Amino acid sequence: MHTDARTLESGAVIEGDLCIVGAGAAGISIALEWVNSPLKVILLEGGGFDLEPVMQDLYRGEIVGQPYFPLEAARLHFFGGTSGHWAGYCATYDPIDFETRSWVPHSGWPIRRAELDPYYARAQPILDLGPYQYDPEFWLKRDKDLEPFPLDPTKIWTKMWQFSPPTRFGTKYRDAIVNARNVHLYTHANVREVEANESLSEVDGLRVRTLDGKEHRVKARAYVLACCSIQNARLLLASNRRATAGLGNGNDLVGRYFMEHLEIPSGEMVLAKPQSTKTKMYEIDYGVTKARAELALTAQVQKEHGILNGTASLERGALGEQVQSTFQFLPPELLKATMAWEKGGKVGPSPLSASSTPAAPASPAAPRIFHLMTRQEQAPNPNSRVTLGAGKDAMGMPRAKLDWQLTELDKQSIRTYYKVLGQEMGRSGLGRVQLRDWLLSDDHTWPSFISGGWHHMGTTRMSADPKQGVVDANCRVHGIGNLYVAGAAVYPTAGAANPTLTLVAMSLRLSDHLRTKFA
Amino acid sequence: MTLDRRRFLKLSAAGVVASLTSTACGRDTGSDAQALAQPALVEMLGAERVREIGRQYRASVSGENTAAALRAAISSSRHQRFPSIGRRSIEETIRDDFSAGRTVVVSGWVLSETEARQCALYSLSV
Numbered sequence: 055m056h057t058d059a060r061t062l063e064s065g066a067v068i069e070g071d072l073c074i075v076g077a078g079a080a081g082i083s084i085a086l087e088w089v090n091s092p093l094k095v096i097l098l099e100g101g102g103f104d105l106e107p108v109m110q111d112l113y114r115g116e117i118v119g120q121p122y123f124p125l126e127a128a129r130l131h132f133f134g135g136t137s138g139h140w141a142g143y144c145a146t147y148d149p150i151d152f153e154t155r156s157w158v159p160h161s162g163w164p165i166r167r168a169e170l171d172p173y174y175a176r177a178q179p180i181l182d183l184g185p186y187q188y189d190p191e192f193w194l195k196r197d198k199d200l201e202p203f204p205l206d207p208t209k210i211w212t213k214m215w216q217f218s219p220p221t222r223f224g225t226k227y228r229d230a231i232v233n234a235r236n237v238h239l240y241t242h243a244n245v246r247e248v249e250a251n252e253s254l255s256e257v258d259g260l261r262v263r264t265l266d267g268k269e270h271r272v273k274a275r276a277y278v279l280a281c282c283s284i285q286n287a288r289l290l291l292a293s294n295r296r297a298t299a300g301l302g303n304g305n306d307l308v309g310r311y312f313m314e315h316l317e318i319p320s321g322e323m324v325l326a327k328p329q330s331t332k333t334k335m336y337e338i339d340y341g342v343t344k345a346r347a348e349l350a351l352t353a354q355v356q357k358e359h360g361i362l363n364g365t366a367s368l369e370r371g372a373l374g375e376q377v378q379s380t381f382q383f384l385p386p387e388l389l390k391a392t393m394a395w396e397k398g399g400k401v402g403p404s405p406l407s408a409s410s411t412p413a414a415p416a417s418p419a420a421p422r423i424f425h426l427m428t429r430q431e432q433a434p435n436p437n438s439r440v441t442l443g444a445g446k447d448a449m450g451m452p453r454a455k456l457d458w459q460l461t462e463l464d465k466q467s468i469r470t471y472y473k474v475l476g477q478e479m480g481r482s483g484l485g486r487v488q489l490r491d492w493l494l495s496d497d498h499t500w501p502s503f504i505s506g507g508w509h510h511m512g513t514t515r516m517s518a519d520p521k522q523g524v525v526d527a528n529c530r531v532h533g534i535g536n537l538y539v540a541g542a543a544v545y546p547t548a549g550a551a552n553p554t555l556t557l558v559a560m561s562l563r564l565s566d567h568l569r570t571k572f573a
Numbered sequence: 574m575t576l577d578r579r580r581f582l583k584l585s586a587a588g589v590v591a592s593l594t595s596t597a598c599g600r601d602t603g604s605d606a607q608a609l610a611q612p613a614l615v616e617m618l619g620a621e622r623v624r625e626i627g628r629q630y631r632a633s634v635s636g637e638n639t640a641a642a643l644r645a646a647i648s649s650s651r652h653q654r655f656p657s658i659g660r661r662s663i664e665e666t667i668r669d670d671f672s673a674g675r676t677v678v679v680s681g682w683v684l685s686e687t688e689a690r691q692c693a694l695y696s697l698s699v
Contacts, residue, residue, distance in 0.1 A: 476676070480667070480684070481672050483664075486617060488682045489683070
């Protein structure tokens with residue numbers, strides 16, 4: 055069922071069993087799990103079925119600290135959420151991502167990677183991915199032209215990725231949600247406040263507003279916040295009528311540990327024998343390639359050097375040419391044009407291909423030079439945070455203020471990664487690696503083109519200890535019996551891989567937990 | 574047979590370094606000197622980039638700014654590990670450097686110590 059909340063009389067009370075706030079990849083993944091169940095599920099989406107500038111403006115915020123992408127362009131405020139413009143890159147998190155690493159402050163999840171395996175397997179079809187196979191051997195058997203570089207496996211391993219078409223949740227799952235008899239989707243329903251009881255032990259209800267000034271209440275037995283890391287934190291912090299520091303923020307943790315993946319051009323690779331070195335395994339033909347590999351350092355090497363987890367991807371190029379970081383490559387206006395092109399049926403060349411001007415002529419037979427693009431977790435950092443800004447949005451809600459902060463370990467890890475890769479490329483006789491200029495200075499300054507991957511993580515991190523995390527191992531907010539958080543907001547560490555596959559897997563896990571609760 | 578200008582310069586440069594190398598490294602053979610004179614990196618990175626790496630190396634390692642000092646450093650390092658010398662053993666030396674972590678970063682390139690010195694010698698040849 056679907057109702058536009060603007061069509062309701064002001065003061066309506068919406069009641070159900072489970073209320074999910076936010077209809078992005080996390081929220082929709084959970085809602086789909088409950089279709090045809092005996093419970094009534096309320097799915098609240100702030101936007102509508104189409105992008106509206108006035109709704110996007112609700113996400114506008116203040117940026118301090120490291121330069122960042124405009125917040126209103128980094129997340130999409132409509133049904134389907136940011137899956138409306140994601141690129142479809144999927145990989146599992148590694149076992150080391152879940153471990154407490156003595157050299158990475160604040161690391162460690164209260165769950166292990168093995169616990170996520172069944173959920174990863176279930177998440178694959180939701181994202182239109184292939185079989186749950188991230189072992190390179192599986193893909194080597196499928197394509198004889200794939201061949202990993204003969205590097206020392208105790209140092210460098212082949213991390214496989216799969217590519218979603220990419221799945222646009224708003225398109226693919228709209229009918230399934232709207233036609234479900236027990237799932238009631240309300241669009242244009244923005245949650246203004248999460249209201250707790252007097253002792254702050256339970257959520258009593260949600261205060262919902264529409265842009266035309268109507269206000270409704272939602273009451274359910276359990277609530278899941280699935281509005282992305284920045285908006286979840288903003289909502290909890292702004293829910294401060296009873297809890298003056300914000301709901302769930304008794305230990306001053308809500309909004310802290312905001313994390314991104316560092317996606318930045320960091321080096322060059324030159325092959326010694328391009329005629330005899332196969333590179334297909336590491337290359338992507340976007341929209342065609344089902345799986346490819348990136349170069350990752352083993353857990354042992356990370357431990358030896360005391361560095362973070364990260365990978366490098368290869369892109370054909372020429373020495374000395376300028377390479378754009380992720381933020382530079384896709385400015386907000388191009389992002390918008392690409393979405394419009396997709397929505398219009400992909401008529402003519404994509405704005406992306408029109409804007410890409412590869413400097414190096416293609417040499418498909420024997421490419422010699424590759425740009426190396428870093429994809430690395432950032433160290434969990436309590437000073438990297440989301441707080442409430444001074445301004446307010448059209449709903450009267452304080453805007454988010456993002457203070458993205460990086461640490462010395464972040465840059466040191468990238469530098470070390472490329473030195474290790476360079477040594478191994480030399481030892482194996484495969485070629486040589488060059489570090490980019492910005493990486494050479496032995497300090498922790500960052501270049502102007504510092505970039506994330508639009509991957510917002512942290513802000514309501516998971517820990518068994520309420521003093522270390524906002525939610526527990528089941529994603530329940532510590533101290534509040536019926537409030538949960540879904541999505542990458544609960545990640546204690548960012549992992550090296552893009553967050554979406556893990557986000558969907560974690561959402562399915564949360565859904566299973568809720569099932570036991572309701573039982 | 575005629576030589577084009579580029580090939581002539583390349584061979585001349587190799588010859589200069591070879592003669593510099595062989596006179597100072599008494600135990601090295603002529604073919605070894607040739608190998609030293611022509612870093613394999615030239616094929617990968619191009620002559621000018623290798624010269625620039627060499628210049629950078631000489632500028633940053635004060636004790637290895639002359640051909641004699643560079644030859645001595647290479648010779649000493651190699652003879653400790655490889656009694657037999659020649660083109661192959663230079664490659665082996667370089668790989669051995671990488672395996673043992675005897676690497677330097679010059680102009681951003683992660684290089685073996687031996688090949689960085691090779692580049693420095695090469696940069697003296699022009």
